[in-house]
Amino acid sequence: MVLDSPYDVAEGGLAYIEAMESLPLAQTRLLRTAIPGPRSTTLHAERVQHVSSGFGVALPVFIDRAEGGILQDVDGNRIIDFASGIAVTSVGASNPLVQARVRDQLARFTHTCFMVTEYDSFTAVCEWLNTHTPGDFEKRTALFSTGAEAVENAIKIARAATGREKILVFDDAYHGRSLLTMAMTAKENPYKTSFGPFPGEVHRAPMAAPLRWPGGAENATVEALAGVEAVLAAQGADTFAAMVIEPIQGEGGFIVPAPGFLAGLRDIAARHGIVFVLDEIQAGMGRTGRMFASEYEGVAGDLVVTGKALGGGLPLTAVTGRVELMNAVHAGGLGGTYAGNPLACAAALGVFEAFETGDLLAGALRIEDTVRRVLEPLVTEDLPIVEFRGRGAMLAIEFADAATLEPRPLLAAAVAARCHARGVLVLVCGTYGNVIRLLPPLVIGQELLEDGLAVLREAVESVYADSTAGSTADSTAGSAVGAAAVRA
Numbered sequence: 001m002v003l004d005s006p007y008d009v010a011e012g013g014l015a016y017i018e019a020m021e022s023l024p025l026a027q028t029r030l031l032r033t034a035i036p037g038p039r040s041t042t043l044h045a046e047r048v049q050h051v052s053s054g055f056g057v058a059l060p061v062f063i064d065r066a067e068g069g070i071l072q073d074v075d076g077n078r079i080i081d082f083a084s085g086i087a088v089t090s091v092g093a094s095n096p097l098v099q100a101r102v103r104d105q106l107a108r109f110t111h112t113c114f115m116v117t118e119y120d121s122f123t124a125v126c127e128w129l130n131t132h133t134p135g136d137f138e139k140r141t142a143l144f145s146t147g148a149e150a151v152e153n154a155i156k157i158a159r160a161a162t163g164r165e166k167i168l169v170f171d172d173a174y175h176g177r178s179l180l181t182m183a184m185t186a187k188e189n190p191y192k193t194s195f196g197p198f199p200g201e202v203h204r205a206p207m208a209a210p211l212r213w214p215g216g217a218e219n220a221t222v223e224a225l226a227g228v229e230a231v232l233a234a235q236g237a238d239t240f241a242a243m244v245i246e247p248i249q250g251e252g253g254f255i256v257p258a259p260g261f262l263a264g265l266r267d268i269a270a271r272h273g274i275v276f277v278l279d280e281i282q283a284g285m286g287r288t289g290r291m292f293a294s295e296y297e298g299v300a301g302d303l304v305v306t307g308k309a310l311g312g313g314l315p316l317t318a319v320t321g322r323v324e325l326m327n328a329v330h331a332g333g334l335g336g337t338y339a340g341n342p343l344a345c346a347a348a349l350g351v352f353e354a355f356e357t358g359d360l361l362a363g364a365l366r367i368e369d370t371v372r373r374v375l376e377p378l379v380t381e382d383l384p385i386v387e388f389r390g391r392g393a394m395l396a397i398e399f400a401d402a403a404t405l406e407p408r409p410l411l412a413a414a415v416a417a418r419c420h421a422r423g424v425l426v427l428v429c430g431t432y433g434n435v436i437r438l439l440p441p442l443v444i445g446q447e448l449l450e451d452g453l454a455v456l457r458e459a460v461e462s463v464y465a466d467s468t469a470g471s472t473a474d475s476t477a478g479s480a481v482g483a484a485a486v487r488a
């Protein structure tokens with residue numbers, strides 16, 4: 001297979017390509033062809049011949065370069081990135097601080113396996129996480145490669161430390177695609193369908209989701225906590241090793257728990273000797289405008305799991321927590337061939353440097369202000385959008401009938417498809433697939449952000465107008481690329 005450059009000889013040949021690649025990628029949206037364009041279409045047809053069809057794709061375009069808030073495809077289109085590779089490239093997809101450290105590490109060595117011989121960047125990443133995660137107590141950290149692997153290791157640690165087996169998780173939770181984390185994940189399709197049986201001892205409790213709480217948002221915390229106590233009582237509270245929750249749910253639909261719910265859970269866990277685990281894989285590392293989303297609720301986990309943005313695009317995840325828990329595991333009980341790979345650790349040190357020098361948390365709050373100004377009014381207009389929610393640069397709108405809250409997934413898919421066609425990459429999420437989520441890189445420029453939001457706003461209005469005009473927008477427009485929602 002030959003990967004052609006999008007810049008053909010007619011435009012100046014190799015010298016032109018080299019000149020282009022040394023220039024910063026223009027931070028403007030540009031449509032040179034339809035999306036997907038002819039080169040992407042050809043490459044996608046080839047992909048189908050070689051890649052398992054088990055992998056979905058949100059937008060079948062092939063990327064040539066990415067930087068700041070732009071993904072440039074092989075047809076030369078410049079697409080606004082409201083996905084960040086699912087909350088990964090928060091510091092930008094080609095952040096110079098990350099690139100410099102990875103380049104230097106690449107020249108020295110790529111791998112030793114930390115269980116075979118050591119390197120100090122691993123220690124430095126652990127030290128940073130021990131210092132910056134919430135909780136004023138002595139901590140230790142263990143590094144891994146994927147989020148699911150880190151969540152599983154948090155369970156191993158909690159079991160070793162407590163001598164108990166059971167795990168409590170919540171409605172609408174997402175924790176990964178490995179067998180144990182699939183069991184912990186709530187949504188059946190596409191994550192769990194046909195993949196069982198799953199490991200046992202996973203129990204599910206209500207999540208204080210304000211919008212759909214049957215007793216009303218103002219009662220969600222008290223009633224959901226009572227529901228949690230009921231599940232624990234029925235199963236035997238002292239048989240639970242861990243309680244695991246996302247401080248803001250990701251795949252489940254960017255649901256922010258009702259105020260006080262996280263603190264209430266922490267207190268319940270403490271009362272019953274259950275390890276309280278915060279899965280900050282999607283919401284953490286600055287995404288919400290604080291370094292960790294649980295800071296908004298003043299809550300620290302006994303263990304906290306990080307990933308996604310931690311490695312700045314290289315695979316790196318971590319479990320950080322109380323020293324007495326982290327050191328309760330027998331020597332040799334934790335590890336992994338690639339766990340804390342040197343290139344990934346170098347990248348993470350670049351990510352930390354970007355946060356220390358770049359005021360990225362302020363960037364997330366600026367994004368929230370701008371997005372709120374454009375999208376929040378949609379909730380009060382005559383549109384089937386029932387909530388604008390999230391924090392910082394982790395924001396979403398939910399499509400449902402205003403009166404009945406009946407989810408409108410096809411509308412969300414059609415809006416996403418229209419955004420994609422116009423060069424704005426948004427993702428769909430939610431248990432009902434009816435939520436459009438925005439996860440722009442924290443470094444996205446203001447003009448680019450506003451351009452992308454204007455496209456999204458226009459897409460919402462025009463798709464809704466089409467659907468009420470009796471056209472088929474609601475039933476067919478979503479069958480294109482937008483319906484193939486990507487799942488983290």
Ligand SMILES: *Cc1c(COP(=O)(O)O)cnc(C)c1O
Pocket residue numbers: 145146147148149151174175176177246250251279280281282283307308488
């Ligand atoms: C993405 C995600 C995971 C799984 O991470 P992988 O790296 O895909 O294994 C777990 N928990 C949350 C909250 C996530 O968003």
